[in-house]
Amino acid sequence: MTTPLADLYLSDVRTRMRGVKALGDGALAQLRPGEWHTALSDGGNSAAILVHHLAGNMHSRWGGLRGGYAPGVEGETPGRDRDAEFEEGDRTPDELRAVWEGGWTVFLDALDHLQPADLTGTLTIRGEPHTVLEAIQRQVAHYSGHVYQIVLLVKTLRGADWQTLSIPRGGSAAYNARLEAEHR
Template sequence: MTPFLESILFRFVAIKSLGDRTFQQMTSDETFRWTPDSESNCIGVLIQHLHGNMLSRWTDFLTSDGNKEWRDRDGEFTFRPERTREDYLRLWEEGWRVTLNTIGGLKNEDLEKEVTVRGQPLSVVDALHRQLSHYSYHVGQIVVLAKIQKSA
C-alpha cells in the first residue's frame, strides 16, 4: 500500500472513529431522532444518507458508476420513526465496512484509474478526496447535533 493509500485510509478511519465516539454518548433511540427545528435532519437521517451513499459509491467502485440505479437518495432523507439506535448503528457499521474494505483493497495501480459518479469521470484520487470531505461534513453535523442535544 502506498503512503497515499495508507494516509487516506487512516483519515477515513479517523472520521468513523469520531462518529463512533459520539454514538457512545447517545444511549437512547430518541437521541438519533432529535432535531433542533423542523428544517434540520436528525442524526438518524444523516446516518441513512451516509449508508446509502457508502453502499452506492463503494460497491464495484472501480467498475461501475458510483451512483447506482438501486439507490434511493431521496428516501435516505425520509425520517423513519420505527428505527432504533441499534438499527442506525447497524446501518453505520455496514456502510463503513463496505467503504473501508474497498479503500483497503485498492492497489497502487488503481490510483491511476478513472471512475464515474453520475456519469462524470473522476480520478480515483479525486473520488477518494471527494468522499472524505463528504463524510467529514456529515459526521461534523452529527457531532454538532449531539452536542446541542447534550447542552439542551
C-alpha cells in the first residue's frame, strides 16, 4: 500500500521543522548571557530580536490552528505588533528561552494537528489567501532563514569556541562510514 503524498509531506515537514528548531536550540545554548542582545552590525538583529520575532510570527500565524484546521482562520492576529518584535528589549536569557519554546510549541502543535485534507484549505495572511500548504512552505523558508541567521550570529560570536551543529570539517568520511554501518 502506498502512502498518499500529503501524508508524506506532513510527516517530512514535521520532522524537518523539529530539526530546524534543534539547530536553533544548539546555537542558542552556546550564547553567553551578555551576548543575547548583541548584533553583528548597526541595524542588525540580535539573537533576542530574532527569537522575539520568530515567536511573534509563530503565535500569529499558527495560534488559530493549534487544535486543527478550521475554515476562515486568519494567519495574522489583530493584536500582533510586528514592528515591536524588532526593538531590542531587556529580556533575560531565561525569558528569551521561554519565548522561543512558546513560539515553537504553537507552530509544532499546529503542524501536528493538521490532516492531509487540510493542506488545500485556505488560510488568510494579511488579507492574502494561501492554501495551508503554501502557508507552511512560506513559514518553512522564513523560520529556517532566521534560524540560520542565529547560527551565523552565534558562530561568529563564539569564534574558535563554536561547537559545530553538523558534520565537523574533515569529518565527512567518518560520518559517512558510520551511516553506512548503521544501515547494513
